[in-house]
Amino acid sequence: MTAQLARQPRLAVDTESNSLHAYRERVCLIQFSTPRQDFLLDPLAIPDLASLKAIFSDPRIEKVFHAVEYDLIGMRRDFDYAIVNIFDTMQAARILGYTRVGLDGMLAEKFDLKVDKRFQKADWGRRPLPADQLNYARLDTHYLLDLRDSLYTELVERDLWPLASEEFARLSQGNGNGKNDHPVWQRVGQANRLDERQLAILQELWNWRESLAERMDRPVFKVISEKWLIQLAKSTPGTMHGLDALGLTPRQIQLYGRSLLEAIERGRKARPVSKTRHPRPSQAYIDRLDSLSEWRKRLGREMGVDSDIILPKPFLLAIAESNPRTLTELATAMPNSPWRLEKFGNQILTTLQP
Numbered sequence: 001m002t003a004q005l006a007r008q009p010r011l012a013v014d015t016e017s018n019s020l021h022a023y024r025e026r027v028c029l030i031q032f033s034t035p036r037q038d039f040l041l042d043p044l045a046i047p048d049l050a051s052l053k054a055i056f057s058d059p060r061i062e063k064v065f066h067a068v069e070y071d072l073i074g075m076r077r078d079f080d081y082a083i084v085n086i087f088d089t090m091q092a093a094r095i096l097g098y099t100r101v102g103l104d105g106m107l108a109e110k111f112d113l114k115v116d117k118r119f120q121k122a123d124w125g126r127r128p129l130p131a132d133q134l135n136y137a138r139l140d141t142h143y144l145l146d147l148r149d150s151l152y153t154e155l156v157e158r159d160l161w162p163l164a165s166e167e168f169a170r171l172s173q174g175n176g177n178g179k180n181d182h183p184v185w186q187r188v189g190q191a192n193r194l195d196e197r198q199l200a201i202l203q204e205l206w207n208w209r210e211s212l213a214e215r216m217d218r219p220v221f222k223v224i225s226e227k228w229l230i231q232l233a234k235s236t237p238g239t240m241h242g243l244d245a246l247g248l249t250p251r252q253i254q255l256y257g258r259s260l261l262e263a264i265e266r267g268r269k270a271r272p273v274s275k276t277r278h279p280r281p282s283q284a285y286i287d288r289l290d291s292l293s294e295w296r297k298r299l300g301r302e303m304g305v306d307s308d309i310i311l312p313k314p315f316l317l318a319i320a321e322s323n324p325r326t327l328t329e330l331a332t333a334m335p336n337s338p339w340r341l342e343k344f345g346n347q348i349l350t351t352l353q354p
Helices: 002-006 050-056 068-079 089-095 103-111 131-142 144-157 161-173 196-216 226-235 240-246 250-269 283-303 313-322 327-333 338-352
Strands: 010-017 027-033 038-041 062-065 086-088
Touching: 002 050, 010 068, 010 131, 010 144, 027 068, 027 131, 038 131, 050 068, 062 144, 068 161, 086 089, 086 161, 089 103, 089 144, 089 161, 103 144, 131 144, 144 161, 161 338, 196 226, 196 250, 226 240, 226 250, 240 250, 283 313, 283 338, 313 327, 313 338, 327 338
Parallel strands: 010 062, 062 086
Antiparallel strands: 010 027, 027 038
16 A cells, blocks of 8 residues: 555545544544545554655655644654645635535535535444445545545636645644643633632642543543533532532432542642733734734635635734734744735735834
C-alpha cells in the first residue's frame, strides 16, 4: 500500500477515532483513496506506521482531507506525522461560500449522493469492525478526489485559488496544542465565578473524575458532566441526601456518591486555590479588536463567506496586538498570506486608524 501511495500525485485521506468511547482518544482507522483504489489501514493491528511519514511529509504529494484540523491533531499526537501540501475540501467550500459544507452536504450538492450517517458516533476502537461500518469509512475518502477537482475548478474560475492555497498552508502548520497557562479545570465554564475554597473543591472533583474515567476507560463526560462539577463545587453537599437534593440521578448517587462526597471533603480541607489572573488588555487593544471584528463581519457578509475566511482568528488577534502602521508591519502579523495582504491590507490599516 505504501509503495502505491508514494507514486500518486494526490491522495484522499481521513481518520476515525474513538473519542466518544475511551478515556484516551486514539486514531483507530486511517482511510486512503487513489483514483483507482481505496485502502483501510488498522493502526491497532500495525503498531509501527513510520513508513507513512515520508508520504505525509512529501511536498510533491497533495493530501486531500475534508475538515483537516481534527485529523491533523490525531495523527500528530499518535504518529508524529508532519503533513504538508494539504487540500481541505471543507475549507475550499467555505471559501467559495457554500452553506452546507459537511461532507454529506457537499456530496449531495456535487454528485447527488446520500451519505448514511449512522456510524458517525460509532466505536471505531472495537474489533472486528462490521462490514457496513468499514464501507462507511471507505466512502469518506472514495469521492474526495472528485470533490477536490470540482472545487479546485471553481476556485480557479473565481480567482480564489491563491487564497485557498495560503489557507491550506496555514492549516497544515497548526498543531492543535494551543497554549493556555490556566489549569484545565479552571477553564471549565463558570469556574471563574467560584471563590478560592470552591476552586479547591473543583480541583479535587476534577482529579476524581479523571482518575475514575481512566480506570473505567471511558470519556470523562460519560462519568459526570462539567456542569455537575461546577454545581457540586458551588453547593458542596456533605451527604447522600444533599446529592439527591441537588438533582443527581439515583444511578449517579449509587455509583459515585460516596467517592464524590470524599472528593468534596478533601477540597474543603485543602489549601484554597488562588485564581490564575491575567492583566486586563488595554482599552486601545479592545477597541482595535472590536473594529477589526466588525470589519471582517461586514466584509464577510458582502462576500458571502464566514468572517474567519476574511481574517482567521490568529491573524485578528496578532493584528490587534501589534497595531501595524504599514503593509510591511501588517505582513508580519499575518505571515505567508500575500493574497489577504494585497486584497485587504489597506482596508485593515484604515480600520485600525483611531
